[in-house]
Amino acid sequence: MQHPAEHSPLGKSSAYIATYSPGLLFPIPRAPKWAELGLSAETLPYRGVDIWNCYELSWLLPSGKPVVAIGEFEIPADSPNIIESKSFKLYLNSLNQSVFASREALVEVMSNDLSAAAGKPVAVRLRTLDEVGAEGVAPLPGxxxxxxxxxxxxxxxxxxxxxxxxxxxxxxxxxxxxxxxxxxxxxxxxxxxxxxxxxxxxxxxxxxxxxxxxxxxxxxxxxxxxxxxxxxxxxxxxxxxxxxxxxxxxxxxxxxxxxxxxxxxxxxxxxxxxxx
Missing domain, CATH: 3.30.1130.10 (GTP cyclohydrolase I, C-terminal domain/NADPH-dependent 7-cyano-7-deazaguanine reductase, N-terminal domain)
Known part of the structure; x- marks a missing residue:
């Protein structure tokens, strides 16, 4: 039986598109794996979130000057879909030569696109390298x-x-x-x-x-x-x-x-x- 991700870009040669292309995002339903574990959307015994951090994020200002940032994305653990990781990367790459009026405008666009793919609201935060660098490296607890x-x-x-x-x-x-x-x-x-x-x-x-x-x-x-x-x-x-x-x-x-x-x-x- 084929894994649902077999139809995604994962493991395949892909063209890297450098202009905004939200259609690159590939959702994978959580329900089949939940069923394999004896769960359903109505019986999840946990609450949670999937936090994705992106270190290769760049776009263009209206002046044509590029900006880099570190992206933080929070996908609810009970969302109907996960987002296949290579499709996520391809989507992020499609921002490289795309112009956005402001950081806030890009956050709104990304939040809308990722929420549509996940099936529930996805929180998006863009952080400067200085902000993340100042936090340093964390130890695990316990x-x-x-x-x-x-x-x-x-x-x-x-x-x-x-x-x-x-x-x-x-x-x-x-x-x-x-x-x-x-x-x-x-x-x-x-x-x-x-x-x-x-x-x-x-x-x-x-x-x-x-x-x-x-x-x-x-x-x-x-x-x-x-x-x-x-x-x-x-x-x-x-x-x-x-x-x-x-x-x-x-x-x-x-x-x-x-x-x-x-x-x-x-x-x-x-x-x-x-x-x-």
Missing amino acids: RCIDELDVAIEHYHEPLAELLRCDAARQVEECLHSHLLKSNCPVTGQPDWGSVVVEYRGAALQPESLLAYLVSFRQHADFHEQCVERIFLDLQRLLQPEKLMVYARYVRRGGLDINPYRSTEALSVDNRRLVRQ
């Missing part, structure tokens, strides 16, 4: 589990049965790992990321979490769907009072994708990590 001594032999599919907890002991903690890797479901190219798990519930065995995260190493899925799978597997095991899972992925093609899924209202720190 305890890093990457130095744990774990024997691992499963790499081809996420194995929820690897996860272990002590149901008799309730804790509130935050754990993170930089060892998340999965593959693009169309091109097979690697996607590298760092993942954070913050929860209040049955005590999770950190060694089991590390082995579970590494089991994604040859798994083929998009960033958003990997995070949703991790969230659901942990929720089923821990039965937590609260749970947040998010991943900060390494940029590819000038874009990084950062899916957040949480049982609580979100407060997102979008400062980049050292690998981003």
